[in-house]
Amino acid sequence: MFDPSIPAPIWLVWPHLSYLERIFLLLLILLSIYVLFVSATTVWAVGKLGRRNGVGADANEPVAVLRRRSARVDKLITTALYLFGVVLFWGLQRAYFTIDNSKATGESIILMNFGPRFVFAGDVFFVLLVLHAVGWLISHRIDRLALHMTQRHAQ
Secondary structure: OOOOOOOOOHHHHHHHOOHHHHHHHHHHHHHHHHHHHHHHHHHHHHHHHHHOOOOOHHHHHHHHHHHHHHHHHHHHHHHHHHHHHHHHHHHHHHHHOOOOOOOOOHHHHHHHHHHHHHHHHHHHHHHHHHHHHHHHHHHHHHHHHHHHHHHHHHO
16 A cells, blocks of 8 residues: 555545544644744744834833734644644544455554554644744744844843
8 A cells, every 4th residue: 555665745645534634634734824924924023123223111012912923823833733643543543443354464454554644644743843943933033033122122
């Protein structure tokens, strides 16, 4: 079914995934679009605030808004990771369903049924890692902006 020595793209295993795994992948795509949109708007806002010379209490409000947005993105990515764990382990239970009148041994059928789940898990882990890195970069840019504004305020 799958050659374990060659990485398989997700569209090859799509027919073998359960509805729950398919729904999770669609939600992960939506989350990825949202994170990329938020990161682009945050980078734009950080650049705009970095060029502005305002100091004082009113200058800290946009930074607080950006920090809340970054925290929301981090919580969404963490929630997606936990939901992925639930979906993955429910999907792994399906690997033990075998056909009684098959000529193959039960062990080989179970091992072949693990293949799509491993491809699913590998692809989702990679996407979550990329989203986590993007979220970390957003948080880092906001922290640098806050430090820069604090130093400007102290002068």
